[in-house]
Amino acid sequence: MFIKNLHLTHFRNHEDTKSTFEENINCLVGKNGSGKTNLLDGIYYLCIGRGAFSYTDTQHLQHGKTFFSLKGIFDKEGRTNTVQCIVEKGKAKVIKLNNKPYPKISEHVGNFPCVLLAPNDTDLIRESSELRRNFFDTIISQIHKNYIQLLIKQKLILRQRNQLLKDADQQEKFLKKDVLEIYDEQLLPIFKEIHRFRTEFIQEFMPIFSEIYHSLADEEMKINYRSHLEEEENRKSKKENPTFESIFKGNMLKDLILQRTEKGTHRDDYKFLLGKKTLKHYGSQGQQKSFVIALKLATFAIIYKQTQIKPILLLDDIFDKLDETRIKNLLKLLSKSDFGQVFVTDARPERTRKLLDSFGRPIAFFEVKDGSISSNL
Known part of the structure; x- marks a missing residue:
């Protein structure tokens, strides 16, 4: 094309x-x-x-x-x-x-x-988790049509839920729990599906990224996907009881106090590592630039692989x-x-x-x- x-x-x-x-x-x-x-x-x-x-x-x-x-x-x-x-x-x-x-x-x-590599791409390393989520979400959306619809639904329901949290005064807070539970029942399956897409994507993306980075430089770079739902999988492997659903619902009181939704895939992050250290704090300018170049060329490769x-x-x-x-x-x-x-x-x-x-x-x-x-x- x-x-x-x-x-x-x-x-x-x-x-x-x-x-x-x-x-x-x-x-x-x-x-x-x-x-x-x-x-x-x-x-x-x-x-x-x-x-x-x-x-x-x-x-x-x-x-x-x-x-x-x-x-x-x-x-x-x-x-x-x-x-x-x-x-x-x-x-x-x-x-x-x-x-x-x-x-x-x-x-x-x-x-x-389309894939763009620009000088400010190193902001992905230095700036907020939102920037990294948006970056990877854009890649997955170009591969899977239904993924972007999940993101749109998540954004809409979160906006409504957060507005309800902000609007509720002290006397109404506990009365609003029933309405919040309605939003929660809609959000939870969306969280799980988004988490599935991101987990499967990063598993396929990492070998491609590593191969490209090693053709540019010899350092060992890693990308770790972090999610509240990932923590649930870790608890399951350790045979611990709490599920993400129970933790999310149990966090309602804290959400009411903070007036925002604290847990979910909208809070996910991707950690960029130089060996076992954070690339943000220990990577040189050349290493950071090489990292984002490999990131973007791997983006090209995985889109081509998935869509031809x-x-x-x-x-x-x-x-x-x-x-x-x-x-x-x-x-x-x-x-x-x-x-x-x-x-x-x-x-x-x-x-x-x-x-x-x-x-x-x-x-x-x-x-x-x-x-x-x-x-x-």
Whole structure:
């Protein structure tokens, strides 16, 4: 699968940008702030249905404009597909496939798989568990259509349950328990199904990730999935009695006091380890950058394995903070024909040409300047 044509209108610093891309490697060069990353964000948006760097659609609007639109023409298994996205202030977002709007935006996720590697990806290591959950949820959603529906249901029921917890005053708290139990009966099977998806995913993902990381560097890296439901499985193995269901229900009083739902898969986390130590505290910049590169290339590999569709691979400023050995190993990986369409951005065209000169695949170069893109150089 690859994108043939892209048209951005009022999207970030792109007033009216059109371009035709090649099926293999497309290299976007230009100064910092010229709009290279925004082009990748536009492609990502068309594939996933939201931006890569912001969950707020209005932040993608060009200054002073009331709408933005994106249009991409994709070749998927030899068939041409047109994806359009229109976001206008005060109106619901519309995504169309071949001129037909999706009844639900979530139905678009997974139809045009895409993987983005960006400089701020090391935030996955340093920042909150929510960021890591969202990252892995996006991967699983591109593989399993029904998974995203579980996430939507979980979010809706949790919002209603938490609102009830906040609204209940001291006298009403115990009267609201019956209503809370209704929400709990809906949440518990969703928690268990989400936990199952995540557990099965990480078991298949880890060997792929480890193999790719070892081709970049020699350190031992691990990803541990942590969940309240995982704790239940550990208790079962130790023949301890409490189940997650009983613990969750027994936590109701604490939830009422804190006015939020404390236990469940919405609190899951993924721990990144360098050997037995946390990568966040003990990993160097090069190790952390190598980790997220392996994370993203493993994402490509598992999506391709599960769907038989090669995702579009977007690589934004990937050579930053990597030593020569790691760059050499990365380029060796990328030169393989396993990858389909690849986009690479760099602010130093001379470096990019030199690094990519040894590739055995066709490379198209484009210059991005002031929110516009040149023809193939």
